[in-house]
Amino acid sequence: MKRIIIFLVVILLLLIAFFIFKNNRVSNSLITVKKILPTPTLTVSNPLQIQAMRERSYPGSDIKIEQTLPDGLNYHQYLTSYVSDGLKIYALLTVPFGQKPTNGWPVIVFNHGYITPSTYQTFPTVGQYATYYPPFAKAGYIVFKPDYRGNGNSQGSPEGAYYSPAYTVDDLNAIVSIKKYPDADPNKIGVWGHSMGGNITLRDLVVDPKDIKVAVIWGGVVGSYEDLQNWHDPSYHPSAYELALRYRFRQDLQDKYGSPSANSPFWSSIDPTNYLSDITAPVQLHVGDSDEEVPTFFSLNLYNKLKTLNKTVEFYEYPGANHNISQGFDLAMQRSLQFFDKYLK
Numbered sequence: 001m002k003r004i005i006i007f008l009v010v011i012l013l014l015l016i017a018f019f020i021f022k023n024n025r026v027s028n029s030l031i032t033v034k035k036i037l038p039t040p041t042l043t044v045s046n047p048l049q050i051q052a053m054r055e056r057s058y059p060g061s062d063i064k065i066e067q068t069l070p071d072g073l074n075y076h077q078y079l080t081s082y083v084s085d086g087l088k089i090y091a092l093l094t095v096p097f098g099q100k101p102t103n104g105w106p107v108i109v110f111n112h113g114y115i116t117p118s119t120y121q122t123f124p125t126v127g128q129y130a131t132y133y134p135p136f137a138k139a140g141y142i143v144f145k146p147d148y149r150g151n152g153n154s155q156g157s158p159e160g161a162y163y164s165p166a167y168t169v170d171d172l173n174a175i176v177s178i179k180k181y182p183d184a185d186p187n188k189i190g191v192w193g194h195s196m197g198g199n200i201t202l203r204d205l206v207v208d209p210k211d212i213k214v215a216v217i218w219g220g221v222v223g224s225y226e227d228l229q230n231w232h233d234p235s236y237h238p239s240a241y242e243l244a245l246r247y248r249f250r251q252d253l254q255d256k257y258g259s260p261s262a263n264s265p266f267w268s269s270i271d272p273t274n275y276l277s278d279i280t281a282p283v284q285l286h287v288g289d290s291d292e293e294v295p296t297f298f299s300l301n302l303y304n305k306l307k308t309l310n311k312t313v314e315f316y317e318y319p320g321a322n323h324n325i326s327q328g329f330d331l332a333m334q335r336s337l338q339f340f341d342k343y344l345k
Contacts, residue, residue, distance in 0.1 A: 046253075048165045048270045053207045058169070060084075060176030063093065069123055074098075075137040079122055082146075084173035085166075087155040090122045091174060092145040094137035095183050104185035106344040107178050108136045110145035111171060113195030113219075117158035117242060120151040129194075135333050136192070141340065142184050146174040158242055161196050161203075162221070162228060163249035168203045175204070175211055188344045190214040192336065195294060195323065198222050199272075202302070205283070206275035214343035216284045216336045219291055219323045223298035224273045225260035231295065276305055282312035284339045286332045288321025314339070 045052060061083035069077035078093045096105055110133050122145070124130045129145070137143045148167040149156030159166035179186035191212050193201030198220020205215055223231065257266040268274050285303050287296040296317065303315040316335060318328030325332045 046266070046270065048163070048253075049266075050203075050206055050269060050272065050275050053165055053168065053203075056169075058172040058176050058208070060173045060180065063091075063177050063181050065093075066090070072134055073138050077123070077137075082174060082177040084149065084170040085156075087149050087170075089149060089154045089156075089170055089174070090147045090152060092122050092133070092143070093181075094133070094143040096137070096140050096142070100183050101185065103187070104181075104183055105140065105142045106188035106340075107142045107144060107184050107190065108340060108344075109171070109175055109178065109189065109191045110136070110143050111191060111193035111197030111200045112145060113193075113197045115151070116239070117151040118239065120147065122147055122152050131329075132194070135337065136340070139337050139341070141190075141344075142178070142181070144174060144178045146170055157245060159245055159249065160242075161199050163253060167196075168200050168207065171200050171204055172208055175208070179211070188213060190216070190340050190344050192216045192218075192340075193220060194218045196221055202272045205279045205281060206272045209278055209280045212281045214282050214284075214340060216286070216339055217299070218286045218325055218332065218336075219288065219294050220285065220299055220302075221294055222273070222285075222302045223295070224262070224301075225267045225271050226262060227295075227298060227301075229260045234292065273302065273305065276302075276311070277309050279306070279309075279311055282314075282339070282343050284314045284316075284336065286316045286318070286325055286336070288318045288323060288325045288328065290320050290327075291323040293323040 047053070047056070064081045065078050066081050067079040069079055071077060072094060074097045075094045076097070080091050080093045081088050082091060083089070110129070112129055115128055121128055133143045133145055147154040148158070148170045150158030156166070161167040175189060178184050179189065189211055191201045191204055193215070198217035199222060201215050201217055202220065202222050205212055221228070258264060260267045262268065283306060285299045287299045289296060300315065303313055306313040316332065318325055318332060321327040
């Protein structure tokens with residue numbers, strides 16, 4: 001009986017040793033596998049990053065005439081549309097009277113500032129830039145004024161320009177589209193931008209420098225993201241829906257990357273003021289010194305940075321003028337036209 005018990009104990013010990021050995025082999029095998037697997041790397045990518053915007057495509061489309069509008073003083077006007085990200089975007093198009101130049105008319109892409117998207121009009125008769133684009137049209141330029149998505153009757157949601165790439169994408173597609181227009185000179189594209197449109201213009205200049213030959217910005221939101229973080233436009237009264245959209249885009253970025261800072265690799269990567277060395281087009285900046293909506297130092301700082309980089313840049317300040325430079329309009333428009341004439345004509 002004693003021998004049987006000893007035999008069973010030995011058998012039990014052998015079984016225990018076998019299972020321990022087997023488990024250790026499995027465990028060691030798993031550890032070995034873990035060691036030879038490559039360590040995953042985290043790639044931070046956001047469509048608002050300048051490099052990401054440079055790498056994506058902007059095919060534009062043929063421009064479709066939706067409606068013939070009343071002629072201006074010496075130019076035709078059309079309500080048109082083009083395609084951006086699969087969305088139908090409306091745009092105002094003006095074409096000078098007369099015989100077009102051999103290579104087509106020079107073009108000014110007109111980037112409007114913030115207007116409540118639900119009340120925005122492509123072809124305003126009063127207000128909303130009704131007096132701003134005609135001088136360019138009368139001076140012998142094709143003017144192409146895109147709405148941006150979600151503005152007026154254009155498809156899509158009004159995502160804004162500062163925390164979403166959407167409006168700049170629409171603008172870059174507008175530039176490609178107008179280059180395809182048979183009356184346009186594809187090698188003579190200039191951009192004019194006001195306020196929010198100035199921010200879009202600056203982003204255009206660093207994302208796709210080769211297509212834009214000259215840029216003029218009035219009262220532009222052209223500060224760094226640190227500047228924008230501390231800025232509030234008292235005239236900005238969005239709808240609850242639009243405010244929720246803008247807050248969501250901004251808050252998503254801050255949740256992922258923290259608050260804007262010059263030391264933040266991410267915020268630096270989406271800030272066009274960090275890519276000014278890539279700008280090749282001459283730039284002209286205008287501000288009213290009584291602007292209560294956008295700080296004038298945004299434009300002054302941009303001027304100083306461009307000047308330090310030996311870029312062709314001009315800066316004009318108008319005493320007593322507001323955000324729209326209404327009190328210096330004629331002089332600002334004269335200087336803008338002279339600048340476009342010099343570098344496009």
